[in-house]
Amino acid sequence: MIGRRSLLASTAAALAMPAIIRQAGAQSTFDWKRFKGQTITVSLTKNPRADNLQAHQREFEELTGIKVLSEQMPEQQQRPKMVMELASGNPSFDVTHYSLHVSKRVVGVGHWLEDLRPYLANPQLTFPDYDWADMSAGALRAATQPDGRVDSLPVETDIWLVYYNKQIFADRGLSFPQTFDEMLATARKINDPSKGIYGFVGRGVKNANVPVWTSLLLGQDQETVTPDGTKLLTDTPAAIWAGEMYKSLLRETAPAGVVGFNWNECQTSFMQGKIGMWMDGVGFTPPLLDPKVSKIVDHVGFGLMPAGPKAHFCPVFTDAVGIPMKSKAKEAAYLYCQWATSKQMALNMVNMGGGASPRVSTYNEPALMQHSPFGQEWLKTLLASVKIARPGLPEIVPVTEFRDVFGIALTNMIGGADPATELRKATETFAPVLQQSLKT
Amino acid sequence: MGTTTIGTVVRRTAAPRRRRNYVRRYWMFTIPAAMVVAAVIVFPWLFTLFMSVHDWKVSGNVYFVGIANYVHLATDARFLWAVARTLYFTTAAVVLPVIIGIWAAVCFARKFRLRGPARTLFIMPMMATPVAIALVWTMMFHPQLGVLNYLLSCVGLPPSAWVYSASTVIPTLVMVETWQWTPLVMLIVLGGISSLPIDPYEAAVIDGATPWQMFRYITLPLVWPFIVVASVMRVIDALKAFDTIFVITNGGPGTSSETINMLLYQTAFGYYNLGYASAMVVVFFILIMGLSLIVLKTRQQELTL
Numbered sequence: 029m030i031g032r033r034s035l036l037a038s039t040a041a042a043l044a045m046p047a048i049i050r051q052a053g054a055q056s057t058f059d060w061k062r063f064k065g066q067t068i069t070v071s072l073t074k075n076p077r078a079d080n081l082q083a084h085q086r087e088f089e090e091l092t093g094i095k096v097l098s099e100q101m102p103e104q105q106q107r108p109k110m111v112m113e114l115a116s117g118n119p120s121f122d123v124t125h126y127s128l129h130v131s132k133r134v135v136g137v138g139h140w141l142e143d144l145r146p147y148l149a150n151p152q153l154t155f156p157d158y159d160w161a162d163m164s165a166g167a168l169r170a171a172t173q174p175d176g177r178v179d180s181l182p183v184e185t186d187i188w189l190v191y192y193n194k195q196i197f198a199d200r201g202l203s204f205p206q207t208f209d210e211m212l213a214t215a216r217k218i219n220d221p222s223k224g225i226y227g228f229v230g231r232g233v234k235n236a237n238v239p240v241w242t243s244l245l246l247g248q249d250q251e252t253v254t255p256d257g258t259k260l261l262t263d264t265p266a267a268i269w270a271g272e273m274y275k276s277l278l279r280e281t282a283p284a285g286v287v288g289f290n291w292n293e294c295q296t297s298f299m300q301g302k303i304g305m306w307m308d309g310v311g312f313t314p315p316l317l318d319p320k321v322s323k324i325v326d327h328v329g330f331g332l333m334p335a336g337p338k339a340h341f342c343p344v345f346t347d348a349v350g351i352p353m354k355s356k357a358k359e360a361a362y363l364y365c366q367w368a369t370s371k372q373m374a375l376n377m378v379n380m381g382g383g384a385s386p387r388v389s390t391y392n393e394p395a396l397m398q399h400s401p402f403g404q405e406w407l408k409t410l411l412a413s414v415k416i417a418r419p420g421l422p423e424i425v426p427v428t429e430f431r432d433v434f435g436i437a438l439t440n441m442i443g444g445a446d447p448a449t450e451l452r453k454a455t456e457t458f459a460p461v462l463q464q465s466l467k468t
Numbered sequence: 469m470g471t472t473t474i475g476t477v478v479r480r481t482a483a484p485r486r487r488r489n490y491v492r493r494y495w496m497f498t499i500p501a502a503m504v505v506a507a508v509i510v511f512p513w514l515f516t517l518f519m520s521v522h523d524w525k526v527s528g529n530v531y532f533v534g535i536a537n538y539v540h541l542a543t544d545a546r547f548l549w550a551v552a553r554t555l556y557f558t559t560a561a562v563v564l565p566v567i568i569g570i571w572a573a574v575c576f577a578r579k580f581r582l583r584g585p586a587r588t589l590f591i592m593p594m595m596a597t598p599v600a601i602a603l604v605w606t607m608m609f610h611p612q613l614g615v616l617n618y619l620l621s622c623v624g625l626p627p628s629a630w631v632y633s634a635s636t637v638i639p640t641l642v643m644v645e646t647w648q649w650t651p652l653v654m655l656i657v658l659g660g661i662s663s664l665p666i667d668p669y670e671a672a673v674i675d676g677a678t679p680w681q682m683f684r685y686i687t688l689p690l691v692w693p694f695i696v697v698a699s700v701m702r703v704i705d706a707l708k709a710f711d712t713i714f715v716i717t718n719g720g721p722g723t724s725s726e727t728i729n730m731l732l733y734q735t736a737f738g739y740y741n742l743g744y745a746s747a748m749v750v751v752f753f754i755l756i757m758g759l760s761l762i763v764l765k766t767r768q769q770e771l772t773l
Contacts, residue, residue, distance in 0.1 A: 112737070
């Protein structure tokens, strides 16, 4: 029986809880409220990570007293807008959310973002539990410029996996492939255009299609440029093998018109139950399990990226937040960046299926391990992928031009062109661009 | 006579003085307009010309390179293909709307029941936001899930790849452009037809002319100036077409629908190569001016005949 005294005591305790939490924070000598009253503008790339940040934005505002004006823009518009505003010397934002696999080097060469090492080393600015060392080695490497500057904090590491339709596999008595050769063979077995069923789907549209090819290339234990970023490795036998695999998968086993498919067309086709396998980022999971838009809610399988002839890797692409040097509210912006990349926000992001956490500790969270929001197969695939993650795109300044030039070669392959010829031609086209970029 | 003479003298001496005074006294009133024109037209143009003779990359140093960017353009296969595609797209996106627009104008010039609602329906595509309709068309073009292939299958026709194939992408984009901008041509030509006198038609009927002969020898020559105006507007609009192509194909598949506009946007804001993109802008401007002048010259020749 609940007595009057105990009821009053528990009510008083509940009312006092926020104050107790603030006291606890105060005991750790970190003052979240020190920039109370300031306003910061945050430019976000439209994706599930940005959704996560905006969904919890009010919590940050209540914690710090900082007003946040955030805006999401599609990446095709946000990327050039960010670069042009930073180059102008008068950016309209105090925090920018961007893709390191696209803009890291152009931002680094421009020296536009604040070096955050002094901030991370300052206990007055960095809260005790932030734990920079908790970031995975890959995330730390992605956030660090070649000269050692840390000009961004990683929000997410988007690993790629293979979504597959369990119903289609079960109907044909197939099991999930362990190698790329098996994947092609499986896709051929599934493919039945007369019934509107296709073995595989992946990005065919230029630029966006390059990560599919580089994912295959990682199976040859090779990336597209040398580690120092000065020489292309895009017309080697390994690269040509990856090109032939790409061509076979998309030309022989994908739906008509795949040459114009980006991830959204692939996702739509997959959700209609017409596709055996789809290779893409883990961040695209939630709609697949949403009965309002997906016809295969109960049949979605999550498979680890198959192995190649020489190696077994999973491509990874990193999102991050940074602070413009010209920002007038750098410290307040830094508090936002810390919060956005904190352990709790990383856990929130994984729980909503927004992507893989850049933090090691996320995968040791009992709450995540016991109650994975997308099932144990999803979590198991995610954990296995993180362990074999490797950058999916080269860290060079003209990465967009790289993706365009090789993306065009890949679309030509889907049209029937010879991979070796196309890759040699693209390599010849892009080599001078790369050399020119090294001079700047 | 004397008065007239005096009056004439007064007019000869006073009128030019007043004109001169206007210029001398009030020239400063043109300054605000001149400043606006200088700021938003002249300066950007001069700065574009300035950038076009430099190797100017965002985040990099700026070097003077003379006409190197222009020389590179002359040998850049991707740019030359973009020029060819632009001309192909423009030709089709001008000819089709003009022909269909003239036909529609002749139809709507005749009186029939529900002509008003029919006209309103016809001009609705022109009033829609290009990006919004581009998104709708994109969904309809989906090879497996789009409604267009479903409609084709209903009448026993095979599916088309629409914008998902290099061979059909530009005709498909022209179809969208025609759907949206034919109403504009129709409105201009309809305005011309409405202003025509009826006497020639009455004379033609008495002479036993057929409807086709009346259209060919009366209507067409008289509305020709309006058709030329509509054509000039369509040439400029089609050359500048960007939003629908950007949303529907982004220049793809591959580069099959990459017009000059798409390429220069990508060069400036994808590759951050502002110098080279500026050179493209200059060449593109010359192309637009050249084609517009050709069409206008055609009109002038027609008027002098």
